[in-house]
Amino acid sequence: MRTADAVVIGTGVVGAAIAYELSLAGLRVTVVDRLGDVGSGSTSSSSAVVRFHYSTFEGVAASWEAKFGWEAWREYLGGPPEEALAKFYKVGCLILDGSTQREQVLSLFERVGVPYECWDADTIRQRVPGLDPGRYGPPKPVTDEAFWADADGELGAYFTPDGGFIDDPQLAARNLIAAAKLRGAEVQLREEVVAILKKAQVEGVKLRSGGVIESPIVVNVAGPYSSRVNALAGVSEEFRTRTRPLRQEVHSVPAPSGYARGELGPAVVDGDLGTYFRSHVDGQLIVGGAEPACDPLHWIDDPDTYEPRPTTQIWDAQVLRLARRIPSLRVPHRLSGFGALYDVADDWIPIYDRTSLGGFYVAIGTSGNQFKNAPIVGRFMATLIRACENGHDHDADPVVVQGRFTKNAISLGHYSRLRQPHAESAYSVMG
Numbered sequence: 118m119r120t121a122d123a124v125v126i127g128t129g130v131v132g133a134a135i136a137y138e139l140s141l142a143g144l145r146v147t148v149v150d151r152l153g154d155v156g157s158g159s160t161s162s163s164s165a166v167v168r169f170h171y172s173t174f175e176g177v178a179a180s181w182e183a184k185f186g187w188e189a190w191r192e193y194l195g196g197p198p199e200e201a202l203a204k205f206y207k208v209g210c211l212i213l214d215g216s217t218q219r220e221q222v223l224s225l226f227e228r229v230g231v232p233y234e235c236w237d238a239d240t241i242r243q244r245v246p247g248l249d250p251g252r253y254g255p256p257k258p259v260t261d262e263a264f265w266a267d268a269d270g271e272l273g274a275y276f277t278p279d280g281g282f283i284d285d286p287q288l289a290a291r292n293l294i295a296a297a298k299l300r301g302a303e304v305q306l307r308e309e310v311v312a313i314l315k316k317a318q319v320e321g322v323k324l325r326s327g328g329v330i331e332s333p334i335v336v337n338v339a340g341p342y343s344s345r346v347n348a349l350a351g352v353s354e355e356f357r358t359r360t361r362p363l364r365q366e367v368h369s370v371p372a373p374s375g376y377a378r379g380e381l382g383p384a385v386v387d388g389d390l391g392t393y394f395r396s397h398v399d400g401q402l403i404v405g406g407a408e409p410a411c412d413p414l415h416w417i418d419d420p421d422t423y424e425p426r427p428t429t430q431i432w433d434a435q436v437l438r439l440a441r442r443i444p445s446l447r448v449p450h451r452l453s454g455f456g457a458l459y460d461v462a463d464d465w466i467p468i469y470d471r472t473s474l475g476g477f478y479v480a481i482g483t484s485g486n487q488f489k490n491a492p493i494v495g496r497f498m499a500t501l502i503r504a505c506e507n508g509h510d511h512d513a514d515p516v517v518v519q520g521r522f523t524k525n526a527i528s529l530g531h532y533s534r535l536r537q538p539h540a541e542s543a544y545s546v547m548g
């Protein structure tokens with residue numbers, strides 16, 4: 118029989134960040150993952166875009182605080198200087214008109230302190246050569262003849278120079294796990310949690326191999342398996358906001374030679390055509406979907422049975438939309454990309470919370486938008502867990518975390534499992 122002060126279920130970037138922060142706080146942490154490699158679940162598929170436009174104050178404030186963690190990644194990890202680290206490419210993030218809630222987001226940027234610039238079509242052309250600022254929206258299926266119509270005017274945009282992307286999301290999770298291990302954490306890979314042990318409180322986990330880890334704290338960070346793990350703990354019914362897996366595809370195509378002067382272009386959110394895309398360090402552009410209303414959503418019942426290969430239908434939709442925005446793009450004949458899963462909360466805002474089962478916590482429903490927040494979510498959860506374990510009633514009096522870098526106060530009540538879905542959310546990956 119093994120014992121731990123805390124068991125974290127999942128070595129994705131969020132689980133890894135929580136394991137690290139709990140280890141920093143002096144707890145003996147064991148992290149368990151059913152897969153064979155750290156961060157090889159949905160984290161390894163992440164586009165890892167760092168951006169700040171969310172529809173709520175907490176969304177903007179958390180992503181802005183986390184940005185400073187990425188900038189000071191080595192210092193944050195406090196690890197050996199020779200270790201290979203994930204790198205933050207600060208190429209900026211360009212949000213084209215047609216993306217929702219522009220005025221609301223800009224007023225949140227003012228409140229939080231996120232620098233931004235407003236660009237007209239000429240500025241877009243000049244700053245990102247190769248990007249066509251034509252207005253084609255609202256988004257249409259590529260099978261609709263209207264998709265091919267000429268532009269109806271031109272778009273403006275807003276630009277946040279501090280946005281960008283992390284080059285290797287799985288390496289970021291590995292970095293966090295390595296830092297946690299330096300502080301005593303243990304990792305068990307190829308081990309699936311098949312039962313949550315409990316009496317009045319949580320008492321530990323049972324593994325598929327038959328082993329048991331006794332622990333007074335268990336944290337569900339199981340990504341697309343989150344609702345399944347909640348069911349094991351018997352807490353599903355109390356969640357007013359639920360989580361479920363959604364299949365997504367990300368494709369990659371060679372960047373045309375002149376695009377963005379041959380340099381890394383900004384991450385672009387194109388609500389006018391219904392995609393987001395960014396340059397990658399290998400000369401490719403990667404493109405994903407932004408849930409335009411004209412496209413069906415692919416909800417998945419069993420996260421073990423989704424299709425990991427790209428499909429012609431979604432490839433056509435995303436790559437042809439990209440080709441409208443970057444007219445010099447050559448669309449390859451062979452599909453390149455993958456299918457992966459988001460763990461989507463009803464309002465696309467994550468759930469970082471306690472539960473009615475004492476000692477059982479959740480960091481779930483990351484809704485395709487929380488990779489960037491890992492450096493602050495670890496702290497959110499460590500602070501929340503410490504408070505609750507010391508008897509604080511977080512449901513009645515939500516814990517507030519103040520940003521180390523930005524000093525913004527973020528109420529963790531925002532992420533409560535007991536909330537009705539947030540009305541102001543964009544109900545998309547924007548969060």
Ligand SMILES: Cc1cc2nc3c(=O)[nH]c(=O)nc-3n(C[C@H](O)[C@H](O)[C@H](O)COP(=O)(O)OP(=O)(O)OC[C@H]3O[C@@H](n4cnc5c(N)ncnc54)[C@H](O)[C@@H]3O)c2cc1C
Pocket residue numbers: 126127128129130131132133149150151152156157158159160161162163164165166167308309310311338339340341342346365366367405457458459480483484485486487488489490
């Ligand atoms: C295609 C795609 C693109 C994305 N793009 C972005 C982006 O540009 N920017 C951004 O900020 N976010 C993005 N995201 C979201 C971001 O990647 C996720 O929010 C984040 O990686 C979630 O990390 P996690 O640790 O919560 O979950 P995961 O990485 O899914 O990890 C969960 C882990 O739990 C393990 N597990 C599950 N059940 C059990 C069990 N019973 N026992 C043991 N282990 C278990 C799994 O094996 C898995 O490794 C994207 C996500 C996807 C899929």
